[in-house]
Amino acid sequence: MSNRLGKDDTEADKAIRALLDDDRKSAFIVMAGAGSGKTTSLVKALDHLGRTQGPRLRRGGRRIACITYTNNAVEEIREDIGTDGCFHVSTIHSFLWEVARPFQGAMRQWMRHRVGELIRDKQERNARPRTRAATRVANDRAIRRLREDLEKLQDPDLRLTYGAAQDYGRGILGHSDILRMVPELIERHPNLAAITAQAFPYLLVDESQDTTAAAVSAFTAIERSEQGRFCLGFFGDPMQQVYGIGAGTVEPASDWTVIRKPENWRCPRLILEVINTIRSQSATDDGLQQIPGPGGPTMPGHADLFVLDQEGDDETQLAQVRSYLAREQQDPAWTENHDEAVKVLVLEHRLAARRLGFEQLYDSFATAQRERERFAEGTHWALKPFLERIIPLAEAVRDQEGVAAMALLRRYSRSLDAFVEGTSSVEVLPQLKRDAATLADLLSEGSQATVREVLEHLAKTGLIRLDRRLLPHLRRDDDTLAIADHFPEDGGEENGQTGERDSEKLEAVITAYLGCPARQVVSYRDYIEGRTSYQTQQGVKGAEFPRVLVLLEDDRSKGTNFSYEKLFGLKDLTETDIQNKELGKDNTLERTLRLFYVSCSRATRSLAVVLFTKDTETARDRLRRDGPFMAEKVHDAP
């Protein structure tokens, strides 16, 4: 429990309450920097609304909506405010779906229009003289499928649903459809706006800077058309926008109230100075310089920057930095490797994968965008059996946790099913034990077994049910296996996630995946479940840790969205960078500055930034002269 409700009220909290108590509902924006307690203010506002408006709203079947960025944040807010039925706390996707769900006719029309758009887009591409023959064939195939989808969408009985697995022919809308469709429907159908305001007369949006511009504009449209009957509150910080689709600064209408929160309770003085300097360099700083919140950290804290040679040995150099920090700050936790000691923030998942030893697995999924995204979320169907069943069973066996192992087998074992159904004899039990022990061996530390070997063991023995989409891949690789009988009818509930589409790309991904060492899947599981010290700089938004180590390593990252070398003047801007900057568009420098701000503002005690670069001397001199860290805190390799 975060105890947000136990925090003292700030001036901002009082101003928000005054607005919420007004009979005439209005809109407001809470604009504040990192560690200023925006989520705390939001939770306090919800609690206040629950107490003052809850009973009346409940009687009328109406609810107070709160939108936040991740499922974790949803859970945290729910924990804070309790389970009162008058609240509807969700991510933006779930909220938009909740709004649109009853409007099946309007959604079907939108979907048909969308499929038509996709067909036209592919036709246009095929009409271009430079389109390659293979692309043309693929586009023609896709057009045929889309036409079939269009046909199926004529069925008035087809009930539209929303899932991870976009499949228009089956009436399934994906995440990106929801983000695009619902704001369009709200803006196009005034009655949908009115019904939304009626069902949710209060709507509070956390992390508004990363809420899509279309959603912000749709909510604003509701507020405009329902003036006085709809209360809309945005809580955000344009400086913490880290996703391209985010709205960034929410522009207030002339009658909206803007509430600024200048305090920072998280960062001690020396870190606060660094993040204030970073902030002041951005065009989206909103003129905000933070001050320490009363009762916040009293120690000065630590803020150090190290410039290291990118050609040098990574592990050794980082170990030296950590030993130096432990010594200088008399804090041995800097040299400890468990996830609670130091949070290491990297630019990309790939860089975490490299350090944690699952780079081959990462690369297997990186070749196709959709597969890469599911991999990063930890929701890819091909990995799920490992995450939910295989690794937990192997670990239960290894740790001699018989009850846990049995519970998993009861749930997932085909052999045990056969025994329970009476179609196999009692000998199956010792066999099951042997098969489970083999599985534990295959996944034990130091094992060289591949993913394929593990899956084939399971397929042959029926030890654990797998996803049937793996079948063709295993069969083709080793057609001597008599696995068809054993292979489960499990899975397939998300068939549309990949279906036949993009089958070639998927085929390549799965083939590469099956060839990976299975131990890499264990490291990957540890990473995505937050059991390691590593996190990405984008993914860390909203969190705080005592010791934060930020790694800046442009040359090792594959993405082009961010460049610390450009930010520090160590690399020239491109023509596009200069043009975007001059036109006032978002650009590499601004994006990197914001990411740097988010990363550095996570530390509650000690912040260390490491820049890996080629020309360490120039970088060190420049950062001492112009950088956000105090000159004496910019170090060479210790």
Ligand SMILES: Nc1ncnc2c1ncn2[C@@H]1O[C@H](COP(=O)(O)OP(=O)(O)OP(=O)(O)O)[C@@H](O)[C@H]1O
């Ligand atoms: N009124 C308050 N009094 C004392 N401490 C507070 C107060 N409000 C928030 N805090 C503390 O400040 C820290 C930051 O709070 P919170 O996570 O709500 O901020 P935030 O603005 O959402 O942060 P960020 O934007 O950086 O993710 C937390 O440790 C919280 O306990």
